[in-house]
Amino acid sequence: MKSKYYMLTALVPLLVLGCSEEPKNTQTAANHQTLPSEPTEPKQEQPDPTQEPTDPKQEQPDPTQEPSEPTQPISDSNAQNEAMLSAKIDETPVNIQWEDNESVRALKAMAQKSPISISMSQYGGFEQVGALGTTLPRNDAQTTTAPGDIVLYSGNQIVVFYGSNSWAYTRLGKITDKSEDDLKALLAKDHVTLSLSESDAQAQDTQPAQDKKQLVAYFSVTGHTKPIAEYISEHTGATLYEIVPETPYTDADINYGDNSSRTSIEQNDDHARPGIASTIDHIEQYDIIYLGYPIWWGQAPKIMYTFLESASLKTTSKIVPFCTSASSPLGTSATNLKASAPAATWLEGHRFAIGTDRATVTSWVDSLPLK
Ligand SMILES: Cc1cc2nc3c(=O)[nH]c(=O)nc-3n(C[C@H](O)[C@H](O)[C@H](O)COP(=O)(O)O)c2cc1C
Numbered sequence: 001m002k003s004k005y006y007m008l009t010a011l012v013p014l015l016v017l018g019c020s021e022e023p024k025n026t027q028t029a030a031n032h033q034t035l036p037s038e039p040t041e042p043k044q045e046q047p048d049p050t051q052e053p054t055d056p057k058q059e060q061p062d063p064t065q066e067p068s069e070p071t072q073p074i075s076d077s078n079a080q081n082e083a084m085l086s087a088k089i090d091e092t093p094v095n096i097q098w099e100d101n102e103s104v105r106a107l108k109a110m111a112q113k114s115p116i117s118i119s120m121s122q123y124g125g126f127e128q129v130g131a132l133g134t135t136l137p138r139n140d141a142q143t144t145t146a147p148g149d150i151v152l153y154s155g156n157q158i159v160v161f162y163g164s165n166s167w168a169y170t171r172l173g174k175i176t177d178k179s180e181d182d183l184k185a186l187l188a189k190d191h192v193t194l195s196l197s198e199s200d201a202q203a204q205d206t207q208p209a210q211d212k213k214q215l216v217a218y219f220s221v222t223g224h225t226k227p228i229a230e231y232i233s234e235h236t237g238a239t240l241y242e243i244v245p246e247t248p249y250t251d252a253d254i255n256y257g258d259n260s261s262r263t264s265i266e267q268n269d270d271h272a273r274p275g276i277a278s279t280i281d282h283i284e285q286y287d288i289i290y291l292g293y294p295i296w297w298g299q300a301p302k303i304m305y306t307f308l309e310s311a312s313l314k315t316t317s318k319i320v321p322f323c324t325s326a327s328s329p330l331g332t333s334a335t336n337l338k339a340s341a342p343a344a345t346w347l348e349g350h351r352f353a354i355g356t357d358r359a360t361v362t363s364w365v366d367s368l369p370l371k
Pocket of ligand 1: 220224263327
């Protein structure tokens, strides 16, 4: 059990820094120089331990109190929005993180009825644009787009960006699995076709969730993720499996204020794969895997990658990620994990605040598109 003092100390900067919608790079060169490598993701969200809270009340937060809710990330969408869509640009599959809005719901409803194919033409050296053939609900706002953004223009045209533009658009989503160079290679040509359809796994899957083999696999060091995992397991009848590290994490190991602590080093090392002591038989037998973890510097702990990479999952296995954090959203933690189990079908995940009650967790489970 971790000391209360540690948790109080640890949570303060996280509460102060973790609430911004866009993670800021708060790490200074000085406080990071001892780390062996500097991958972008953890570094961007690593809290700056040198930053002092200005509100004295915040100096002693009660860790049992729920921190203020951050802006809901687009991945924390509601059940209706969790219908999966497969997307392709020409023949290349692309992963899209959809917004939670009326326009996207209407688009998904359309694609569920029949696949959508949009012929697009290059415009302005920064986008592909094509007519949808129908008008969607719109809520245009002045927007500066970035490569990968997908927007609705004029209510009836879909635009996919490989550069940037500023205009009044309704945001639809963002391509999450392509670099800027990949996007240019895909989109910087005269014409492309964007195809959207209900995902194959979802379309073919009609077996009710309760008839499926279900697993809750979770990792929890300070005990916040564990009860969420237990609520899910008790509610669904899923087997509960704790990912136990070969070498347990000590208080010193999880001290994020120390750049040379074990977690600081692991999370900054793309190749770190901490060993797992626990074993699980025939993970491939599970149809649904709820995957729980704490957020560490905006990402999943590296042991989650160890777990996924050692598991041979079926393409029909559905993974439902969930996490707990002081305030950060699920963010890119789940999409980054997906690369370690690309064969499985990943559902949109959910972030729970520390101390989330059983009813909130079970109603989330019931809202999942698991049939
Ligand atoms: C090393 C470390 C890094 C953390 N990074 C973040 C963070 O980036 N954002 C955040 O909101 N919380 C962060 N936290 C807080 C944890 O996400 C939170 O306490 C979580 O509920 C812990 O789960 P567990 O008790 O199941 O281990 C961090 C905690 C530790 C120990």
